[in-house]
Amino acid sequence: EPHWPEEVDVFTVPHTRMKKLIHLYNNLVTSTDFRDKIHLTCLLQNLHCVFTELKAHEQIENTYIMGELRNKLHAASIRNPAVCNCHSDNRLTEMQDLVMDGYQWAEKPQRERQVYGRKLRMALEDFTQNFLPHMDMEEQVFQPMLMEYFSYEELKALKVKVIKQHGIS
Ligand code: FEO
Known part of the structure; x- marks a missing residue:
């Protein structure tokens, strides 16, 4: 592994931090009793926070990392479609919609809440299975590109900015 x-x-x-969130929602969704309206509503509120944070992560990467990398590649006359499309297929918006839909399902009879529960659980599993390799790809493909096209000092400054935007200290 590169280091x-x-x-x-x-x-x-x-x-x-994102992996911690994944761990958190896995635990929450496993322990939620979808027959119980309060349980379900509480889960939805937590998921709403989780996906807001994941979306913010994506936006920070788009703005501060991919945008900058694209500029560097452009200056070097290199076109790399992976850099443009890296967040086009990670289903974040779909997940946010599914979570928002849940509030309507929470009002329905118990059996229907269970149907929603199964759907949500599968969608979360699917999302996780896409998102984990996506993060690996960023670490293994984009980090080396950053090392190649940015100066060491630029990258140091970029890291400070990225961490600050995430609100992680
Ligand atoms: Fe694009 Fe770091 O997830």
Whole structure:
């Protein structure tokens, strides 16, 4: 596994936080009794917070990392579609919609809440199975590109900015 000095590693710290969130929602969804309206509503509120944070992570990466990387590649006349499309297929918006839909399902009879529960559980599993390799890809493909096209000092500054935007200290 490649290893980067911590001060220029822009992905590992935010991704540790994102993996914690994944762990959190796995625990929550496993322990939720979907027959119980209060349980379900509480889960939805937690998921809403989780996906808001995941979405913020994506936006920070788009703005501060991919945007900057694209500029560097453009300056070097290199076109790399992976850099443009890296967040086009990670289903975050779909997940946010599914969570918002849940509030309507919470008002329905018990059996229907269970149907929603199964759907939500599967969607979360699916999301996780896509998102974990996505983060690996960023660490293994984009971090080396950053090392190549940014100066060490630029990357140090970028890391500070990225961490600050995430509100992680
Ligand atoms: Fe770091 Fe694009 O998730």
